[in-house]
Every structure is written in structure tokens, then in C-alpha cells.
Amino acid sequence: MSPTMSPKRPWYQRAYDWLERRIQIEGPIKDAALHPVPRSTASWWYVFGSASLTLLILQVVTGVLLGLVYQPTAAHAWESLQMLNHELPLGWFLRAMHGWGSNFMVAVVLIHMAQVFLFGAYKFPRELTWIVGVFMLLMTLGMAFTGQVLRWDQDSYWGLGIGASIMGRVPWIGGELVHLLLGGPIINGATLTRFFALHVFIIPGTLLAFTALHVWMVLKLGVNEWPMPGRIVRRETYIAEYNELTHKDGIPFVPGAVWKDLFFSAAILFAVAVCAAMFGPFGPKGVPDPTIINTVPKPDFFFLWIYTVLSYLPPEMETPFILIVPVVAVVVLVALPLVAGIGEKSLWRRPVAVVSVMFLAVCFGVWTHLGTYTPWSPEMSAWSGQSVPVNLLRNRTPLERQGANVFQGKQCRNCHAVGGRGGQRGPALDEVATRLTEDQLYRQVLLGGGNMPAYGSALSPAETTALVQFLKTLHPPHLTPSADASRRVVEQVGVPPNSTVERGGEQSPAR
Amino acid sequence: MDEKLPPPSKEEHEQRLEMDRVSRRTFLMNVGIALNALAALAIATPVVAYLLGPLLRRKEYRQWIEIGSVDDFPPGETKLITFTNPFSDPWDGESAKVPAYVRSTSLGEFKVFAINCAHLGCPVRWFAESQLFMCPCHGGVYYADGSRASGPPERGLFTYESKVEGGKLLIKAGQLPTLRNRAGAGPCPSLTAPPNEPKLVARIEQCRPPCRPSDRGTSAPTIG
Numbered sequence: 001m002s003p004t005m006s007p008k009r010p011w012y013q014r015a016y017d018w019l020e021r022r023i024q025i026e027g028p029i030k031d032a033a034l035h036p037v038p039r040s041t042a043s044w045w046y047v048f049g050s051a052s053l054t055l056l057i058l059q060v061v062t063g064v065l066l067g068l069v070y071q072p073t074a075a076h077a078w079e080s081l082q083m084l085n086h087e088l089p090l091g092w093f094l095r096a097m098h099g100w101g102s103n104f105m106v107a108v109v110l111i112h113m114a115q116v117f118l119f120g121a122y123k124f125p126r127e128l129t130w131i132v133g134v135f136m137l138l139m140t141l142g143m144a145f146t147g148q149v150l151r152w153d154q155d156s157y158w159g160l161g162i163g164a165s166i167m168g169r170v171p172w173i174g175g176e177l178v179h180l181l182l183g184g185p186i187i188n189g190a191t192l193t194r195f196f197a198l199h200v201f202i203i204p205g206t207l208l209a210f211t212a213l214h215v216w217m218v219l220k221l222g223v224n225e226w227p228m229p230g231r232i233v234r235r236e237t238y239i240a241e242y243n244e245l246t247h248k249d250g251i252p253f254v255p256g257a258v259w260k261d262l263f264f265s266a267a268i269l270f271a272v273a274v275c276a277a278m279f280g281p282f283g284p285k286g287v288p289d290p291t292i293i294n295t296v297p298k299p300d301f302f303f304l305w306i307y308t309v310l311s312y313l314p315p316e317m318e319t320p321f322i323l324i325v326p327v328v329a330v331v332v333l334v335a336l337p338l339v340a341g342i343g344e345k346s347l348w349r350r351p352v353a354v355v356s357v358m359f360l361a362v363c364f365g366v367w368t369h370l371g372t373y374t375p376w377s378p379e380m381s382a383w384s385g386q387s388v389p390v391n392l393l394r395n396r397t398p399l400e401r402q403g404a405n406v407f408q409g410k411q412c413r414n415c416h417a418v419g420g421r422g423g424q425r426g427p428a429l430d431e432v433a434t435r436l437t438e439d440q441l442y443r444q445v446l447l448g449g450g451n452m453p454a455y456g457s458a459l460s461p462a463e464t465t466a467l468v469q470f471l472k473t474l475h476p477p478h479l480t481p482s483a484d485a486s487r488r489v490v491e492q493v494g495v496p497p498n499s500t501v502e503r504g505g506e507q508s509p510a511r
Numbered sequence: 512m513d514e515k516l517p518p519p520s521k522e523e524h525e526q527r528l529e530m531d532r533v534s535r536r537t538f539l540m541n542v543g544i545a546l547n548a549l550a551a552l553a554i555a556t557p558v559v560a561y562l563l564g565p566l567l568r569r570k571e572y573r574q575w576i577e578i579g580s581v582d583d584f585p586p587g588e589t590k591l592i593t594f595t596n597p598f599s600d601p602w603d604g605e606s607a608k609v610p611a612y613v614r615s616t617s618l619g620e621f622k623v624f625a626i627n628c629a630h631l632g633c634p635v636r637w638f639a640e641s642q643l644f645m646c647p648c649h650g651g652v653y654y655a656d657g658s659r660a661s662g663p664p665e666r667g668l669f670t671y672e673s674k675v676e677g678g679k680l681l682i683k684a685g686q687l688p689t690l691r692n693r694a695g696a697g698p699c700p701s702l703t704a705p706p707n708e709p710k711l712v713a714r715i716e717q718c719r720p721p722c723r724p725s726d727r728g729t730s731a732p733t734i735g
Contacts, residue, residue: 073602073604074602074603074604074605074606075601075602075603075604075605076602076604157606158632158633158634158648161627161631161632161633161687162631162632162633162648164632164687164689165627165630165631165632165689165690166631167689168689168690168691168692169689169690169691170691174689174690174691174692175689175691175692176566178687178689178691178692179565179566179692180562180563180565180566182565182687183565184565184598185565185598185685185686185687185692186596186598186609186685186686186687187606187687188596188598188599188600188603188606188607189599189600189602189603189604189606190565190600191606287605288604288605288606289605289606289608290605290606290608290609290610290626290634291593291605291608291609291610293591293610293626293634293635293636294636295634295647296647296648297633297634297647297648307648307649310630310631310649310663311648311649311650311663313663314663315663315664315665316665318630318663318665319665319690376649376650376662377646377647377648377649377650378645378647378650378652380636380645380647383638383640409640410640410641411638411640411641411643411645412641414638414645415650425650448660448661451661451662452661453643453652453654453660453661454654454660455641457642457654457655458640458641458642458643458655
């Protein structure tokens, strides 16, 4: 630009010129802002990347502000968060913005990734942009996990225990890895400072550097054009085709496309603020005192699905699954653009891609939903907190009622629901008498099996009898309880009801 | 001004550039790069040692810890106890405390279970009525003797090595039990470690002299 230093120009323009002569950054910024993009990409589908960046900036700003107060020591972290929540003006709001910002960021990053995948934007020449993005996703998840640790409440403490237990499954070096992860042999202050450094310096520093590289490549390679069925990506011709497209039917990025990005980013920021104001900050929950064992640790929302998967894996499959599947997943994501870097971009011609995304989305949804109510966990207070429904006790013999006492007192209810309440680990027992005969009930109670512990050593014979008598009454009125046919024979003195054989009758002589 | 040398021809220019490439300056630049690489290596080596610190120092976390008098644990009962981890710093706060279950099978026989579920380390709860340990996370259940009853764990509860000495119950503890780091794994370090321990270690109380599990009142090895 030509600096006109005439005194007639207003002072701020002169100040701007003075700075620009020295920094000389106007050119590159103008180039970046005005570079042409295909007209079709000025779409609401293309706003998730910029929204992720906006959320990242929000996280940095709120994180720095929280860092002014937060105490990264095991003895005081929890209290400093309480102080932020309750004593510092608007400290709760900053914590809530950071927490909700984190959830939104993971969500928007995942949506961005799905969109990029479905629009074929990872194909030539944008393979590296995708690969860098995969690592940015991993870092975002790493930020979410380490952030949960910094909350330093019971969930955080036992979440670390879960992380350590997973590490401990690595063959040969698992033990050493656990010590490295925890900064020592056990979860304590050294663990917290370690995760503080990860959350505040190491991961965000790397993430910002990767973000710069990611955005740089987006600017250099251009925004992915709107995929059209039949428009095939070929390495030889793609660049020329893209350039022709942007020059024939292109608009400058600013303001042609950027206004939608700005609108969406603002909407996301408002959404974060509204959630923060309405729902408040996340925790901290109970004091991180390991001796308080009456706790039900649960991971944050975006890790609930892992929690579910870990509870449904059969024991013998667990270690291989935990150690192999994440590696395979990352390798698949990284290799994707290298293997499928050319060809169709349109999702109308890529049914496998569409089905994959739908499958993963359904899995994520179902597993997360299951993780919210954990049907695989015993309900620890069901035995003492939920009474036996009255209708199950009406017109019952004293022995059967005593059985109901045993049923509650021996914590059966923690795993077995009755009347719709109780644990869901085992089957509900409202109709158990229609499924199991008396003998089968005794066997199941005493010996267990099918994922039920054996109660033989915890029940006296009298208790067992009472319990089974109670269980025998659990059937709907219109259904008869199941019974062993041979028992009926025994009761009728050895003659089945429809038998044609008469007792004491003559038998045909043997030939 | 006529004496001025003519500008170098294109070939001459190339030649000079070529000479520059192998000139003293290029050589010095390469030496400079090598010096920096050397410095980086010299700095990085101690940094790696620093990062591996948790592995290299303070092996004394496996030591005997007194958790109470023998009389505190009547036979047939399972009690929740708390002890302070010997491996702790002033800033550890509550996290220096560790819970465990002590089960007395018969007079003088003890089994000390880690609180951590063998599945993924969540705190298991003891239900005396049904004589079961239940885990709130993924539903692992154990019998009173610590063996696996049901759910995702692939083994029973972790046990700490224990012994009775002078009427006191001692356990060997200090590390988070996981499938690789069993609760009380390994012999007492003072028996195996070289006599001159680094200063860093000295601030932690060493194993008491009679470190071998005593013959009297020690339950059989329960690791594994």
C-alpha cells in the first residue's frame, strides 16, 4: 500500500499506516480473506470448522481466567473450585462456560469431522488436512479427559483409577506405564500436577500448533467444493478443475462465505452461555477422599459410551479389545485419505461411508444412553431404600413374607427389580415363578450361575426355604407357576393324571 | 569509473556460489549446527531421566504399614480400614489416604483386600448380609474370600501381603493395584536394593529390619 503521511488524514489512519509500514501484514491477510472459494461452499454445512476454532479460542480464554485462581494441588484443588463456584463473583459462570464450552467443542468437532467425511473433503489434495484433523480430535478428547481430572472430585479420582487399570493391562510395560501416568505408584498430588501440565501446557500448545497448520492448509488448498455425483477426483486433473471452478464460479471468502461462519459461531457462543447460565458449572462433586467409598463414579458425557462398552465386554475379550481397538481406529482414520484419496466425493455415490457414519452414530447414541442409567451396575441402595410392593405381600403365608424379608435383607433387590424398582443387573423377578420351578429356584439361589453369585454360603437353610417360597408366589394371576411334571407324578402317588396304566394292573408278560 | 570491473558473468556467479557452499562460512555454520545438536542432546538426556523419574526413584512404596491391632479384627468379620500411604507428600491432602478391607478368617488369619475392583479399579462395597463385594461401576461381584463371583472382572480382588508382628497387623502397600502392579508385589526393597540409596529416598521411612514375613500368623501368599 502507499502510505500517505499527509497530516490531513485522521490520526487513527496515520497510526495504522505507521504500524503497517513496520509489520507489513495487510497483504497476507487480504490475500487470505479475499481468496476465491466455490460459490456452492458458502453453505450452512461448512460452518462447523470455524465454530470449532471459535470454541477453541473460548476454551483458551476461559481456561486462562480459571488458571488465575485454580490451585493445582491435591490438597486444595477441590476447595479452590468451591471458592470459584460460591465466593468469587461470576466464578461459577466462568467454570460453567469452560465446562459447557468443552462439551460443545467435542460435539462440534465430531460434527465437523462427520461432515468432512460425508462430503469427501479428505480426498486429494486435502489428505494431510484430514490426518492433522484426526490428531486434533484426539487432542480435543485428551483435553476433555484431563479437564475432568482437574476437577479433582470423586469421579475424577476413580476415573484416574480406571485409566490406570486400562494402562495396567498393557503387556510387559503396563506397570511402568501406570507409574508414568500417575507420576508415582498411586493417585495423589503428583498425578494432579502431571495432568495439570498436560491440560494447560502440553496438549493445548500442540493443539494450537496443529490448528495453525490445519487452517493454513485449508487456506492454501482451498475449501472443498460442493460434491456432485459423478464429479470424480483424479490426481492429474483435480487442481486444474478446482481452479477453474473457483475462478469461473467463485466468490471471495470475505464476505461471500464468512458471514455464515460468523452467524453460526455467534449462535454457538450464545448457546454455550445460555447452557452455562441455566445449568451452571459441572461439579465438583464429592471431595476426592478415597476413603469415601460410597460413590458411584461416572465419566463425563462424551466418555459414557466407553463406560458402557467396558461393562458389556466379556472378561476374556476385554484386554485385547481395550488395547487393540483404539489403535486400529486411529490407524483406520489416518489411513483413510491415503487409501481412498480419489474417486467419488458425493455421499449419493458412497453408500458404505453413509452407512458407517449412521452405524457409528447409532452406536454412540445407544451406548451413551445406556451409560446414563447403567443397567449393568447393582443398585447399591435398592435393598434398604425400596420396599417390597404391598400387593406382593397380600394373602401370603408368614413363611412367604419372611422370604420377602430375606429377599430385601440379602440384597437380592440390588440386582433384581420387583414392581419396576431395583437393580437391572439381573432379570426382573415379577414373573420368575413362571420361568423357574421350585427346584430350579433352589439351584439358582444356592449355586448361582449365569452371572449370578452363589448364595449357598450366605443363606441358612431356613432363609433359603423362605426365600424360594416367596419367589414361588411371583407370577401374574392369570399364569400358573411352572412346575416339574415329575413332582406331580410323585404327588399323585406315582400315577400320571392321564395315564392308561392302572396301578397294580396286570402287565403284559415279557416275550 | 572506467576502471570498474565488469559484473561477473553468469558462469562466474554460479562458480562463486558453489565456492560459497564449501567455504569457511558454510563449514562454520555446520559446526554451529553440530554444537547446538550436542547441547540439545546434553539437555535432553537429563530431561528424559526427569520424565522417567516416577519409575527410577522411590522404590520404597512397597513397605510394611501398620493397620491396627489384631484384636480389632474379630474372626469372621470383614472391616473397612483406612491407612495413610507411605508414599505421600504434604500437598497430597485427602488423596494420601487409602482404604482397604480386612477379613479375619480364623484367629490370627487375615486377608487384606484392596478396595479397587480388579476390573477397572472402582471402589467395591462390602455387603455383610449377602457376604458379597459389589462394584458400582460395571457390576463386578466378589465373594467374601475375594474370589470372583460374577461380572466383568477376570480375577478376584487384589490382596495385600500381610503379617502379624507384636500383636499388630501389617500390610505391604503403597501402590495402586492393577493387573500388572499387584497390590503387594515384589520383595521388600531393602533386601534387594543396593545399600547406598539415593538421598531422595532417605526421607521416607525404610522397611523395618525383620522384613521377611514372620512365620506366625501370616496368611499364605495370596497374590495372583
